[in-house]
Each structure stands twice: as structure tokens, then as C-alpha cells.
Amino acid sequence: MRDSVVMDSGSQNETGQSFEHEPTFKQRVTKFWQWYPTVAERFFETIEAGKCGSLVDEVAEYCESTIPGLSWVFGPGENGGHSFTLSGEGQIAKQLLAEYWLQRAPEIPKWTFHASRQATPSEFVKGFAISVDEGNRVDVDGFQVRTHVDDERQKIDILAWHPVLERVPQAQHFTILFLLVDEVLGEFGTQTWLGEIKIEPFTPDAYTRSLSDLPEFISHVNTYHKWEKLPPLETYCVYQLKETKPSPRGDTVVGSSLIPKLVFDCIDNDGKLSEDPLKNMGAELVYVAIDGSVFPEGQQSDVRANIEDVLTDSLEKELSGQTLGGAFGLNESYIDVLLVDGQESRRIVSETLAQLQLASRSRIESFVD
Known part of the structure; x- marks a missing residue:
């Protein structure tokens, strides 16, 4: 199970902390990287102990006062470590700021940093699910997607449906799908590979597969068509x-x-x-x-x-x-x-x-x- 706690740092300073002058983003990032090394070991030990949720208030408060407007998440890191991700939630201008933050990150033992949400490792994708209204759970294995490859646009259009969505307000359908797609493909993967997205019931056919199988399908499509895709921040x-x-x-x-x-x-x-x-x-x-x-x-x-x-x-x-x-x-x-x-x-x-x-x-x- 991933140690994942996601928060949006919002746009207001709710901690009561005051600045003599409104700090620039460069100053905010400098302050953040002065702080994180001082708490990194404690955060690591807390997550290892299975108490990741206990860090939410502390991290949210600091992020709200220091780097507002960006979302953050803890997750798995490299070689058994943990990660901290800052994200602009797909908004390019904010993603550029998250990338700036990442470029100034120091090396901290046991920690990996990202400027966009990463794809869940394949060994954790199977069986991954999120809870929705009234105890319903939407899992990636049960989420069916019909794919259409648009070679001219170098995008893959999808039609998606999960039976549980019949019991969930339509206004929540896209939010649920995008949460799961970001888990499967990563934040930039969603922007890079997917084109038109529709959500409605359909009869599965030869072009239908589970959402959890979408990364492998995209890999095969890219190998066959030899698409040359740049990350969104370089496009x-x-x-x-x-x-x-x-x-x-x-x-x-x-x-x-x-x-x-x-x-x-x-x-x-x-x-x-x-x-x-x-x-x-x-x-x-x-x-x-x-x-x-x-x-x-x-x-x-x-x-x-x-x-x-x-x-x-x-x-x-x-x-x-x-x-x-x-x-x-x-x-x-x-x-x-x-x-x-x-x-x-x-x-x-x-x-x-x-x-x-x-x-x-x-x-x-x-x-x-």
C-alpha cells in the first residue's frame, strides 16, 4: 500500500505567520529547502511507523504559509525511501513553479522529490481503488476503457466506465476517473498521452481493456507508431x-x-x-x-x-x-x-x-x- 497523503496548500496564509514584505516565490522556495532537511528524518521515521496521516496538519500548515497554491503528496521513493511531490495540478504556469522548486532541491538521504504526481509502480496498480459515496469503491481493474489511437494528433482517446458510477452523481465521474488515471499514468502521463475522454456505459469489444492495463497498451502504441513526445513543460x-x-x-x-x-x-x-x-x-x-x-x-x-x-x-x-x-x-x-x-x-x-x-x-x- 502506498503511503499517500494528498493536500492542496491553498492560497491563503492561515498560520498567522507574518512577513515584513510579501515574499517572492524564490524566497519561498529558499525557505522551504531550509526547513525540509530539519524534519526529513523525523518524517521518514513517522511514515515508516505507519503514521503518515499524523503529519498532515504540520505539513499543510507549513505549505500554506510558505508555498501556497501548490498541492503536495507523500509517496514511495527510491531504494526503500519515501518521496515528497509538489504539483500544480496540471496548470502549466503552476507546474513551472513546481519544477523550479524541484530544481533547487538539495540531496536528502532516504528522500526523492518530484514536481508532478508519479505513476503508481506497476506492482501496486492491480487492486488499487478509491472510496466514493456511501462506501462504494472504484477500482482500476474494474474500470473499463475503450481506446482509439489518433496517430495524427499522437493521442489516445478513451471511453471509460465503471459499474459503481451508476450509483455516483455524474458531477463526480470525471474527478474519480482523473484521480485513478493519474495514479496509473502519472500526472504528466495523462497530459502527454490522452486526448478526448468520455465517460458513459458501453459494451466491451476488442478495443476494450482495464484501466490498469492502459500503461502497457500505451507503451505498445508508442513503440509501433514511434511517437516523439516531449513532456508538457517542454512542449x-x-x-x-x-x-x-x-x-x-x-x-x-x-x-x-x-x-x-x-x-x-x-x-x-x-x-x-x-x-x-x-x-x-x-x-x-x-x-x-x-x-x-x-x-x-x-x-x-x-x-x-x-x-x-x-x-x-x-x-x-x-x-x-x-x-x-x-x-x-x-x-x-x-x-x-x-x-x-x-x-x-x-x-x-x-x-x-x-x-x-x-x-x-x-x-x-x-x-x-
Whole structure:
């Protein structure tokens, strides 16, 4: 049985702990990694004693005050150890912060750290189940899935059903399925391999298998089709606007980004996101707008890529953020950036642009108000 306790750290500081200034995400991560080594041995011994649940309040309280907005879970580690996972629950912007947290993790004996929920080891998948309303249990072996391979999209569509769902409110069906799919494939596995997902009763056929057998099936499909799949945090989406708009970034023609949905939301809402995905987390999404006349005809792509590379190097050198892609517009070009160290990150971006002689021909704009 896995030693699994899952919690969402929420977005509020409920511990009463006060900061002189609102800490940046970089400062929050530094604080977390100063703390964890001091409790790691005690946590290990507590989990070994079968008392993992007794740690929930302590860990939840600390995470709520230090790294709010991310979910956490204990689980099995390597070589008989245990693991601690921090997750953005599939939201790319938050997943990038979880990845930043992981990159700064120190080596701690008996502990493994992850920035997304991992697939349950195959020896534990069989028989895995979760309890739902009125004592009903939904197990992975009884969850049937009919698969359809979409080679063009390099995705596998599934139709899924479990008999117990007949006694469970429909509003809970997808939550139950995704909890189990994440256990079987891991958080990134779900995003990487699955396409359209439907839940409804169906008659099993030759394309039907148990949910617990899905990882093996995906492995066979990938071997046969030779799909070249990148993890979600390395997958850039190419996009274009069908028509330009008289609004910030509305002149965009074509772009490539790790956060295309947020870019479209920004453009559709007059240059500002309808909701801040990183609220209260000490990080922010911005974009650099650069005068289009900077880019020589025929060399626009290379020049913008060079600017992005220099910004990336400057931010990563100081552990202060990363670039996320960008776009070309009729009047300006754009580079999307994740900043994790507040004004210090902005200073690095401004100084880098100045060094590139772009100070008077560029500006930094926030994705939110």
C-alpha cells in the first residue's frame, strides 16, 4: 500500500505567520529547502511507523504559509525511501513553479522529490481503488476503457466506465476517473498521452481493456507508431490569430509558447488575464514588447530567438525566472516571461534589455492588473 497523503496548500496564509514584505516565490522556495532537511528524518521515521496521516496538519500548515497554491503528496521513493511531490495540478504556469522548486532541491538521504504526481509502480496498480459515496469503491481493474489511437494528433482517446458510477452523481465521474488515471499514468502521463475522454456505459469489444492495463497498451502504441513526445513543460504550441485586434498584443500574427491558453486569454481580455493563475504565490507572468523595427527583414525569427536566449541566460543565472516563448506582431514582437523574484527579476530583465540597446524600444507588461 502506498503511503499517500494528498493536500492542496491553498492560497491563503492561515498560520498567522507574518512577513515584513510579501515574499517572492524564490524566497519561498529558499525557505522551504531550509526547513525540509530539519524534519526529513523525523518524517521518514513517522511514515515508516505507519503514521503518515499524523503529519498532515504540520505539513499543510507549513505549505500554506510558505508555498501556497501548490498541492503536495507523500509517496514511495527510491531504494526503500519515501518521496515528497509538489504539483500544480496540471496548470502549466503552476507546474513551472513546481519544477523550479524541484530544481533547487538539495540531496536528502532516504528522500526523492518530484514536481508532478508519479505513476503508481506497476506492482501496486492491480487492486488499487478509491472510496466514493456511501462506501462504494472504484477500482482500476474494474474500470473499463475503450481506446482509439489518433496517430495524427499522437493521442489516445478513451471511453471509460465503471459499474459503481451508476450509483455516483455524474458531477463526480470525471474527478474519480482523473484521480485513478493519474495514479496509473502519472500526472504528466495523462497530459502527454490522452486526448478526448468520455465517460458513459458501453459494451466491451476488442478495443476494450482495464484501466490498469492502459500503461502497457500505451507503451505498445508508442513503440509501433514511434511517437516523439516531449513532456508538457517542454512542449511549445504554435498559434496564430485569425484576425488582428485594436488591443494590446492584438497585432499578433504568429507565436509559439508554453502557455498558449493564457496568451489567448490575455489578448481576448484587452491585454490582461481574466484571472491571475499565480495569485499570492510570489511569482508573475509578464511579456516583453519590442518595437518591430528592431528586427531586420528576413531575420526576425533569428533576432527574436537571440534576444530570448540572452534573457533566459540572465534570469536562470540568478535563479530568477525563465522565458516561455513569444510571438511576432505587425508592430511589435513579444517574449513571454515567468518571473519568480519580484522586482529583482524585473531589474534583471530591464538591465538585459539595456545591454542589448533595447531599453528605449521595449517595455515590460504584466499579464494581470
